[in-house]
Amino acid sequence: MSYAELACTSSYSFLRGASPPSDYVAEGIRRGLTAIGIADRNTVSGVVRAWKALGDAPDEARSALLAAKRDAGEPEQLTEAEKAACEPNIRFLAGSRLVFSDGTPDIIAYPATRQGWGNLTRLLTVGNMRATKGSCILKFDDLRDHLDDLLLIVMPYATADAEEAHKSPPLYAFKETAKPIAAPSHLKLVSTAPQDWESVLRRLAPVHVGKLWLGVSTHHRGKDKRQLARYRQVANAFDVPLLATNDPLYATRDQRPLHDIITCIRMGTTIQKAGFALEANAERYIKSADDMAHLFHACPEAVAETERFAAHIHFDLEQLKYEYPHEPVPGGWTPDDWLAHLVWTAAHERYGAELPEKIRKSIETELAFIRTEKFAYYFLTVHDLVKFARDQKPPILCQGRGSAANSTVCFLLGVTSVDPLTNTLLFSRFISSDRKEPPDIDVDFEHERREEVMQYIYRRYGRHRAAIAATIIHYRPRSAVREVGKALGLTEDITTRMVSTVWGSFGSGPDERRLVEAGFDPDNPEIARLKALSEQLIKFPRHLSQHVGGFILTENRLDERPQFH
């Protein structure tokens, strides 16, 4: 019997999921699931971590095995069979749990193709634009406009909180030519949102044939058999198959206390007063195929359906390759040729018709390297910005800094100002083929006029193709200790004293020695508990924030890759 868990809530559903996405992937591998899907609330920000964790899993497994062999005194070599065993046999699926503000039950959406992913991110963008920073307000009608290529799992409950709307929505009026909606006209007459899962099925089943499921779980709440029978009866009436899921909130059972704590932090209460806000039991973790088969022995097709569902999905995050905007390159030129043209022209302007040997050699090396690695666009985009800044009257002050100063090309493009003739530049310091990353060219713009630069970017590329990168702020040791202490009901003086033991904001948690210095007894069970739970909370995402000046520019619609806020 094989099983895929498709409804994981990770820590990227802020203060709702108690495990990071990598933990889910690891647990899925350990339990031998065929696929694992991360579906966070109104966001796709967690899927990259999970995807990376899956990519790193073979290496980690191999090093773990080698270390075990070393400890056991065996030769540090892996046989072919062992190497094969380190390869995980699990697929990772990226999706999102759509939480609606109009009473519609939760719907988990997985894109089946690249198009589907574009639809999903655009849908989430619509919701984000309506709400204040970090929140998302979705309505059922929004989903109707973005149904293509999305596989939907309807959950029989809703988990929405009250959300805050923008007082005046930002300018995001980019409209494409209207796409014909394949929905029959009778849907337009109905204006109220469905308030329960039966209505959702009734509305979506005729429209979204073959791509709709009803997600059911058994969490040992005393009425499981009865409820399952009811779900089956209603779903059959609409020809919607049941999909078994354990709806996990954490990867392993041991993380239930942490989940209770983050629930208290979210509700702003203490654990003693939380009452029914906490789950009654600890069943919402990743279960194995055998466990799920046992739980669903009355309805085994629901478990089998998970594999069928996974087979429908052909989308992988690999397919999201970055496409550069074309603007910096004039028509008729290739990026490399245009870059070469700019560089050689600038070189001759500066050094005359006869170039110094040193300069010539470095230009040739660098250009060759850039050509092989296909990095020309980076330089051109930055050059374009710098040129704009310098062309303004008065010119906006800007200067490149950091390792980019090691590049002759950067100097000749006017980005940096370290003359290669008089200084020795180490290009390998800047980029090398060992590092698989693109170059990091930092340019500082005059602070008071940075708005002008940003407006230029938006004008040139359009608001739908340029955006400021968002970063996710994580819990630091201080904030973790403070929040966990409040949730445990400890008084402020204890939590402030504990917080003061944490060294700086980037430490890894309260150090035992410092605890003793501050007058705490690390053996005191209350203190030990606070320490243990805070350590688990560190590195959990807390909220969204704006990256300091980082822009993303794309060729196609940007909101078809990540979502906008």
Next chain:
Amino acid sequence: MVEKQRGAMRLAACDPAAHALGLTAGMALADARARVPDLAVFDHDPVADLNLLGWLADGCERYTPACMLVPPQGLLLDITGCEHVFGDAARLAKDLHARFSRHGLSCRIALGRTPDSAQAKAKYAARAISDVPVEALDGGDKVHKALRRAGLRSIGDLAVRPRKPLAARFGKAVVVRLARLLEEEDPRITPRRSLPIIHVAQNFAEPISRTNDVLATIEMLAGNAALQLQERGQGGRRFEICLFRSDGHVARLAVDTGTPTRDAALLMRLIRERIDALSDPLDPGFGYDLIRLEVPIAEVLANVQVGLETKIDTDAAAAALIDRLSVRLGAERVRQFHARQSHIPERAALERVAQSDVAKADWPKADWPKPVPGEPAMRPFRLFETPQPIEVTAGFPEGEPRSFRWRRHVHRVTRVEGPERISPEWWRHPRGYAPGNGSLTRDYYRVEDNEGRRFWLFRRGLYDEIERPLWYLHGIFA
């Protein structure tokens, strides 16, 4: 009266006859006996003296609720605003004097604008503060001697002198005390009983003793108090009735309510209950000559508009019933269940004293679970206080129970619903957050046996938590 003072038996107090014979307080007993061989001597009992003083203060409460004891022999009464009952302060003093005489006590009464001046005048039997000797300053023997040597014998002498040199020579404390005595400063006294917010009283020229009359008076007073409460927008939580007997005894009755009220009829019902519940019936003696109703504790109570069709307000009716039962049986004996937000079944209900202030409770309140129509109840009607151990045959692991034995009777299970898994509240044990340290998870099953009876069983502990989990019966659906 004798007591042991400074190692020897000395006289603590003497009566006028003894004074006449030349005995004074502080004299050694041996010396006293030498002078008067047949001296009658009694042990000094300070506690009894204090009790008597307290009893006198109780009696003085008929004049004003603000009384203060000044042991060993003094009482301070703040009669601000209370003299009009007698006409003026002088008549009140005469009445007080007469009352004390009837008890065989002699007293010195003095009136003053401030407590200190009154006390000084009474102590030194002076008519005016200027006649009071300088010893009233309580500055110590040296200061008094120095004042006398300077020719300042009375407060009157000091009053006309400038203060600064006095302060420089004798200290600031003396000057402060002087100001108090001269009625320039007015410190408040601290009454024995906290002052009630509202008090209404009824005097009787002829003391009354019939219960009906007493109750009628109380009813009238209750009406007055209710009016005052209404004006203030408040309701009383505690009502005290003081019945002053003409011979000085004071009887007190107190009634508490759970919610603030100013309903006079309700109050009367409660008072009647209280009187009925007294272990010794009220004894009016020669009659009560003053009945007072006080409201020491009051809270905000908004005015509620009576609806066009007056419905019975079930909350208010329940509160009234609780008050009556509490008055009759004692507040601690009337208890009420409140629902609490807890998944653990035995913690889901909390038993509390019925009259306690539920609104201010600090535990998360819940509503009683409502049954879903068409489905069997999730919780049994009767929950055992201690779950009863039973022997169960069930599938392994985590299978449903097939039969169980309780009280030597075997029940065959025909229908089961479950399990309902309830995890322990890990935060109640300090190490409960770590795996393997908390208490055990329970799996509850609702079972019906072959005779149609329904039971609520649970297995205490999962098979990966404990090696041999035991089964219990927690309740029955009957």
